[in-house]
Amino acid sequence: MSLDTVVEDIRDEAHARAEEIRADGEERAEEIEAEAEADATEIVETAEAEVDEEIEQLREQRLSSAKLEAKQKRLEARRDVLAQVREDVESRLVALDGETREALTRELVDAAGTEFEGSESVRVYGRADDEELLDSILADYPGYAYAGEYDCLGGVVVESEASRVRVNNTFDSVLEDVWEDNLREISDRLFDQ
Missing domain, CATH: 1.20.5 (Single alpha-helices involved in coiled-coils or other helix-helix interfaces)
Incomplete structure (x- = not known):
């Protein structure tokens, strides 16, 4: 190789x-x-x-x-509608006059009166515009007297020193109770649920 x-x-x-x-x-x-x-x-x-x-x-x-x-906007809109309905009801209560206002006010005085049976001096407060109406109604209740104005839609606040009890039978308090008790039904009717 x-x-x-x-x-x-x-x-x-x-x-x-x-x-x-x-x-x-x-x-x-x-x-x-x-x-x-x-x-x-x-x-x-x-x-x-x-x-x-x-x-x-x-x-x-x-x-x-x-x-x-x-959902928040819907709830807000519903709250606004409910608030408007409440304002409308309050406006209608303020606008009540004549026999209807007298009958309702008398019923509220009667309902409060059960707390003051036997009291000699009962003070009744009410809406300033209702002073004349209250004086007229209270003439039928011995010992009851109009004591001054109370900021409300109507109705009465009744009190007695003897019993140290105060009863709020204003349209406002009645409306509040009815409103709270029926809010679900009111809402259902308004919003078809």
């Missing part, structure tokens, strides 16, 4: 080895590239899923927030 043959064999072997290394390198590069692509795909899918989940959560939050805001 000549030196040229040995060199040629070594060169061929080196080329073969280099080709083998290059082929292994390309194969390894393809594997790494495939793994990287798989990782990238997985990362993209995970990121997309996270974004989709975040979008869904944000949508749910906004939807819940919008529903809550709408």
